[in-house]
Amino acid sequence: MKLNLGCGHNRLEGHVNVDRFSQCAPDLVCDLESFPWPWLDASVERVVFHHSLEHLGETTSVFLGLMKELHRVCRDGAEIVIDVPHPRHDDFLNDPTHVRVITPQLLMLFDRRLNDEWQAMGAANSPLAHYLDVDFAIADYDVVLNEPYATQYADGLLSAEDIAAMTRELNNVVRAYRIRMTARKSR
Numbered sequence: 354m355k356l357n358l359g360c361g362h363n364r365l366e367g368h369v370n371v372d373r374f375s376q377c378a379p380d381l382v383c384d385l386e387s388f389p390w391p392w393l394d395a396s397v398e399r400v401v402f403h404h405s406l407e408h409l410g411e412t413t414s415v416f417l418g419l420m421k422e423l424h425r426v427c428r429d430g431a432e433i434v435i436d437v438p439h440p441r442h443d444d445f446l447n448d449p450t451h452v453r454v455i456t457p458q459l460l461m462l463f464d465r466r467l468n469d470e471w472q473a474m475g476a477a478n479s480p481l482a483h484y485l486d487v488d489f490a491i492a493d494y495d496v497v498l499n500e501p502y503a504t505q506y507a508d509g510l511l512s513a514e515d516i517a518a519m520t521r522e523l524n525n526v527v528r529a530y531r532i533r534m535t536a537r538k539s540r
Contacts, residue, residue: 354397354466356426358385359405368401376503386415388422393536395428402435404529407445411452417485420463424487429538433489435460439527442499447478457532463489486538496520 357363358368361377371381382492383391386409402425410416423433439456461467465488466478483486497518498506505511511519519526 354393355399355401356392356397356421357401357403359402359408361405363403365401368399368502381388385419385422388418390422390426392426394425397426398428398431400427400431400433402433402437404436404438406435406455407437407451407453417451417481420481420487420489421485424463424485424489424536424538427536427538429536431536432492433530433534433536435534436529437532438529439496439520441524441526442528443525444528446524455530455532457491457494457530460489460491460532460534463487464491466490489534490537492533492535494530494532496527497531499525499528 355365355368357365357368360368360372360379361374364379370380371383371385373382373384375382381391401536403448405463410419427433435455437455438448438451440456445451445454462479462481463485465482468478468482471478472480496516497503499539502511502516506513506516516526
């Protein structure tokens with residue numbers, strides 16, 4: 354099964370399109386902040402959060418519950434595709450329904466192997482994968498640059514280091530993150 358969670362009006366063929374609001378005409382109306390979700394354990398091979406995850410989990414307990422449910426319903430090797438606005442972009446800042454900043458670094462807290470590495474180093478990172486008994490690995494992620502930075506980067510006028518430095522200091526350099534994770538179930 355493939356899920357498009359928080360689909361809004363962006364339906365995906367071959368997926369169960371799920372949203373809290375019936376006005377979006379999803380295949381299934383479901384409040385993703387209420388647990389348990391209606392899918393069986395290890396029944397999902399792909400999950401898409403297209404500009405929806407940042408709308409979920411305003412409280413820590415709800416967000417952590419969401420991550421536990423996501424892990425429960427995913428099979429080993431399930432792909433999770435996440436598109437979210439960058440937290441320093443006006444697209445994130447100007448929408449009052451955006452309740453949770455989502456970054457690759459946040460999602461790394463749910464990776465058991467990284468938790469083990471950090472623990473061995475004595476790092477202060479929260480080992481959420483261990484606390485919640487979940488395990489997700491970030492397969493890759495990209496940043497979507499705003500203009501004029503996208504063109505300047507493509508033309509070689511800005512380096513990756515330039516973009517990273519600008520992103521730490523300026524708003525509206527990076528428009529969004531595109532993150533792909535994998536659920537790990539076998540230990």
